[in-house]
Amino acid sequence: MEYTTLGQTGMTVSRICLGCMSFGDPAWRSWVKGEAFGHELVERALDHGINFFDTANMYSNGESERILGGALEGHREESVVATKLYFPLSEAPSAGGLSRKSVDQELDASLSRLGMDSVDLYQTHRWDGDTPIEHTMRALTDAVADGRVRYLGGSSMWAHQFAKALYRDRSWGTERFSTMQNHYNLVYREEEREMLPLCEEEGIGVLPWSPLARGYLARPHQEYDTTARAASDDYAHAHPYGKNGGVEINERVQQLATDEGVEMAQIALAWLLHKPAVDAPIIGTSSIEHLDEAVAALDIDLSRSDMEYLEAPYEPVRVSGHS
Numbered sequence: 001m002e003y004t005t006l007g008q009t010g011m012t013v014s015r016i017c018l019g020c021m022s023f024g025d026p027a028w029r030s031w032v033k034g035e036a037f038g039h040e041l042v043e044r045a046l047d048h049g050i051n052f053f054d055t056a057n058m059y060s061n062g063e064s065e066r067i068l069g070g071a072l073e074g075h076r077e078e079s080v081v082a083t084k085l086y087f088p089l090s091e092a093p094s095a096g097g098l099s100r101k102s103v104d105q106e107l108d109a110s111l112s113r114l115g116m117d118s119v120d121l122y123q124t125h126r127w128d129g130d131t132p133i134e135h136t137m138r139a140l141t142d143a144v145a146d147g148r149v150r151y152l153g154g155s156s157m158w159a160h161q162f163a164k165a166l167y168r169d170r171s172w173g174t175e176r177f178s179t180m181q182n183h184y185n186l187v188y189r190e191e192e193r194e195m196l197p198l199c200e201e202e203g204i205g206v207l208p209w210s211p212l213a214r215g216y217l218a219r220p221h222q223e224y225d226t227t228a229r230a231a232s233d234d235y236a237h238a239h240p241y242g243k244n245g246g247v248e249i250n251e252r253v254q255q256l257a258t259d260e261g262v263e264m265a266q267i268a269l270a271w272l273l274h275k276p277a278v279d280a281p282i283i284g285t286s287s288i289e290h291l292d293e294a295v296a297a298l299d300i301d302l303s304r305s306d307m308e309y310l311e312a313p314y315e316p317v318r319v320s321g322h323s
Helices: 035-048 059-071 100-114 133-145 159-172 195-202 221-226 228-232 234-238 246-260 264-273 288-299 304-311
Strands: 003-005 012-014 017-019 052-054 080-085 119-124 149-155 177-181 282-284
Touching (some): 017 035, 100 133, 119 133, 119 177, 133 149, 133 159, 159 195, 246 304, 264 288, 264 304
Parallel strands (some): 017 052, 017 282, 149 177
16 A cells, blocks of 8 residues: 555545445445445455545435444544535435534534544535635634544535635634545546646645546446446436547546556546545445455556546536535
8 A cells, every 4th residue: 555645734644545435325325335345345445554534424324424433443543534514414404514503513423423532534525605614614623623623624616715715714713624525537627727736736635536437437438327326326427427538538548458457447546646636536436346456556657648648538528526
C-alpha cells in the first residue's frame, strides 16, 4: 500500500479510500450487501493496508455506519474514518441540511451508530442554499472544539461556493475545510476547470467519488447497462457518460488494459492516481476481487503518452453531482 498526507491535516492515509456505500441494507438499494459482507470487505481492506474509510449517514439510512463501526472494532486507533451529513434520513420538515440543529443531531447519531467518540473527517455531503455558510461553519467548529470531530471536509459544490466557505473560515476564525470529495473521473473532468486548481492552491486534499464513473469505465460500454448497479442507479442514467467522447475514452481504456494485461477499472483508477491533485480516490465495491484489483492499480505506471491517449477524446459535459 502507498500512503500520503491528507491535504494539510497531517493525517497519513492510504492512497485507496474504501467507500462503504455498498454495504448496509439491500432494501435501500438492490446492489447493497449485508453485514457479513461489510465485515469481510473491511477485513480485506485492512489486510491490504487500507486505513481510510468513508461512509455517510444517508447510506442505507445509517446502516452502513453501524456496520463499518462494528467491522473496525479493535482497529479504530489505526484507522481514519470519514462520514457525511446533508441528505435527510426522514420526511420530518427539519430533517437534512446543514443547520446547527442538523449538525448537532446528525453528528451525535452518526457517532452512536459508528460506536465511536469522534470521527476523523466530517464532511458536508452537499451545499445547503438555505443555511448561511457561516452558521454551518460555526456549528462544525464547535464540533471540533468539543472533540467529536478532528477535521472538516466538503463535497460536490461549485468552486465559488467552496471559495466562499474557505474565505469565511479566515474571516470568522472558524475551522477550515481540509478536503474536497468531488465527482471526478476520466469521463467527467469538469472539476479540472476551477475546483482542482482551487484545491491545489489552498492545500486541500482531494477525494474523488465515482472514480470509475458508476462502473462505466470498468467494462466495455456495450455491457454497461447489464449491471445491477447501472439498472437501478438513477444518477448513472441521468449522466451522459457515453457522450462527448465518453464512448471513445471507454474504448481506449479497454485497449490500454488489453495491452497491459490488466482490467479496465485498473487503468481508469491508475489515471486518477497519477493526477497530482488527487490524494485518495474513494473505491466502493460489492466484490472482494474488485477491491484486490483496485489495490493492484497502484502498481500500474502510466506514461505521459498513455495519459494523453486516454484524455484526448474528452469534450466538456454538463456539470453534475452538485445536488
